[in-house]
Amino acid sequence: MYQVFVSDKPIVLTHIVEKESGFKNYLLDSVNIGKVIKELNTTSLKEVRLIHKNPEKLLKKFLKLLPNVVAGGGKVFNDKGEILFIYRNDKWDLPKGKAELHETIEETAVREVAEETGVAGLKIIKPLQTTYHIFKRNGKHKIKITYWFEMQTNFSGKLYPQENEGITKVAWLNAKESQEALENSYANIKLLV
Numbered sequence: 001m002y003q004v005f006v007s008d009k010p011i012v013l014t015h016i017v018e019k020e021s022g023f024k025n026y027l028l029d030s031v032n033i034g035k036v037i038k039e040l041n042t043t044s045l046k047e048v049r050l051i052h053k054n055p056e057k058l059l060k061k062f063l064k065l066l067p068n069v070v071a072g073g074g075k076v077f078n079d080k081g082e083i084l085f086i087y088r089n090d091k092w093d094l095p096k097g098k099a100e101l102h103e104t105i106e107e108t109a110v111r112e113v114a115e116e117t118g119v120a121g122l123k124i125i126k127p128l129q130t131t132y133h134i135f136k137r138n139g140k141h142k143i144k145i146t147y148w149f150e151m152q153t154n155f156s157g158k159l160y161p162q163e164n165e166g167i168t169k170v171a172w173l174n175a176k177e178s179q180e181a182l183e184n185s186y187a188n189i190k191l192l193v
Contacts, residue, residue: 024049026051028051077152083178092184096109096148109151131188
């Protein structure tokens with residue numbers, strides 16, 4: 001099962017058909033993705049489930065419905081066990097960004113975290129789950145596929161929000177502060193923290 005977020009409502013990719021209750025089922029092979037996105041954005045529907053009989057093909061088939069944007073990001077810990085957060089578009093988020101040509105996804109993640117926060121000395125510890133969300137740019141919907149990595153740094157210098165990317169704050173948050181930040185964050189970030 002996969003979850004692809006439209007705002008904070010999930011499109012669930014599954015092979016299991018259940019009786020509709022607060023959600024709608026559609027067949028992945030014949031779905032009108034534009035209609036599904038509109039339905040999630042304009043109704044009280046909590047989620048949509050896209051059904052396909054072969055669980056191995058769910059994600060591959062879904063990703064063909066819209067153009068894909070590949071990104072890399074980090075859940076970064078410092079020596080105190082605090083997590084690095086950014087504040088953009090009036091929400092707390094983790095640093096991430098679009099992959100550039102000839103760059104591995106690990107290189108993308110490290111570069112984007114450094115650019116968006118000013119943090120140096122980043123070391124990837126392990127990969128985390130991949131998240132998916134649909135966004136609209138220039139009137140067209142796209143799927144952002146973000147590959148996340150847990151990172152560690154002993155950086156203790158000044159943090160610099162990348163203002164030209166709309167980032168207004170960068171902060172190291174302890175466990176309690178992280179939980180408070182997640183109350184004003186995105187569903188896919190809540191899966192990671």
